[in-house]
Amino acid sequence: MPETAKPIVITRIEVLVHPFYTGISGMVLRRYKMQGQANAKKLAHYWGEQIQSAAKDPSAVLIVVPSPKANWIPTKQQRRYYEERQKKLLLFAKKALGQRFFCFRNFLQFQNFNEQFNARGFTLDKSTLHGKVFGEYLPMCVSAAQIKLCEILGINSNNLQREMRLSVGDAFEYVGGKRRRANPRKAIRRQVRGK
Numbered sequence: 001m002p003e004t005a006k007p008i009v010i011t012r013i014e015v016l017v018h019p020f021y022t023g024i025s026g027m028v029l030r031r032y033k034m035q036g037q038a039n040a041k042k043l044a045h046y047w048g049e050q051i052q053s054a055a056k057d058p059s060a061v062l063i064v065v066p067s068p069k070a071n072w073i074p075t076k077q078q079r080r081y082y083e084e085r086q087k088k089l090l091l092f093a094k095k096a097l098g099q100r101f102f103c104f105r106n107f108l109q110f111q112n113f114n115e116q117f118n119a120r121g122f123t124l125d126k127s128t129l130h131g132k133v134f135g136e137y138l139p140m141c142v143s144a145a146q147i148k149l150c151e152i153l154g155i156n157s158n159n160l161q162r163e164m165r166l167s168v169g170d171a172f173e174y175v176g177g178k179r180r181r182a183n184p185r186k187a188i189r190r191q192v193r194g195k
Contacts, residue, residue, distance in 0.1 A: 007121050007122060007123040008058070008059075008121055008122050008123070009059060009122075009123055009124075009125050010059055010060070010061050010100075010117075010122050010123065010124050010125065010129075011059045011060075011125045011128045011129055011130065012054070012057055012059055012060035012061070012129070012130055012131050013060070013061055013062075013063065013129065013130075013131035013149075013160060014050060014051075014053075014054045014060060014061070014062045014063070014131050014132055014134075015062075015063045015064075015065070015131065015132070015133040015134070015135075015145055015146070015149060015160065016047060016050070016051075016062065016063070016064045016065070016093075016134060016135050017064075017065045017133065017134070017135030017136065017141045017142050017145045018065060018066070018067040018068075018135050018136045018137075018141050019044070019047060019064070019066070019067060019085075019086050019089055019135055019136065020044070020067055020082040020083075020085050020086045020089075020136075021067040021135075021136040021137070021141075021168075022082075022136055022168060043166070043168065044085065044089070046165065046166050047089065047134075047135075047166065048089070048092065050132070050134070050166060051089075051092065051093045051096055051097070052096065054096075054097060054100070055096035055097050055100075060097075060100065060131075061097070061100045061101070061102060061117075061122070062093055062097050062100065062101050062102065063102045063103075063104065063113070063149070064090060064093060064101070064102070064103050064104075065103075065104050065105070065106065065107065065135075065141075065145060066086060066090060066103065066105065067082075067083075067086055067136070068105075068106075069083070090103065099120050099121075100122075102116060102117075107144060107145055107148045110145075110148050110149055110152050111152060113149070113152060113153075114152070114153075124153065126153070126154070126155055126159075129153075129155060129159050130159055130160075130161075131159065131160045131161075132160065132161055132162075132163040132166065133145050133146040133149070133160050133161070133162050133163065134162070134163040134165075134166035134167045135166070135167055135168070136167065136168040137167070137168050137169065138162060138164060138167040138168065138169050139169070142162050142167050143162060146160050146162055
């Protein structure tokens with residue numbers, strides 16, 4: 001009788017949300033809240049370190065929600081530059097983590113996480129589960145990803161902490177040619193509910 005492989009126990013989840021969104025979407029930063037680090041290159045370096053850390057930990061998985069394409073940017077060259085950086089980051093993560101890398105186009109696809117997770121031979125240890133959610137923007141998409149994933153996994157949000165050092169803190173966005181402050185509460189409700 002053939003022996004079945006034991007499932008790999010996962011105790012750590014890292015979630016990177018919308019990397020390089022500021023550059024891809026053309027949004028203008030109000031400020032970076034990264035404990036004094038006001039540079040997107042340094043932030044990308046931190047993301048790379050976090051991916052390497054997850055790759056070295058056999059009990060860790062990485063979930064990435066890539067930035068959506070934005071065709072309204074006046075400078076297409078800038079958008080292409082950041083889209084290319086995001087693509088390189090995703091390829092690096094996939095190569096580093098292999099089967100422990102998950103990529104979802106939006107938060108609604110988190111519904112498929114358990115199915116894909118189990119199909120790859122993983123099991124989740126909810127008693128020791130911990131991890132970080134980080135990316136762009138902390139009060140909006142990062143928070144929405146944390147809420148949605150915790151809801152789907154049936155875990156407390158304390159298990160997956162939002163990481164300020166690895167995130168863009170706040171932004172202005174252009175709507176109808178006018179600059180206005182992004183509304184994090186509306187964005188979170190819209191993304192969690194899928195509307």
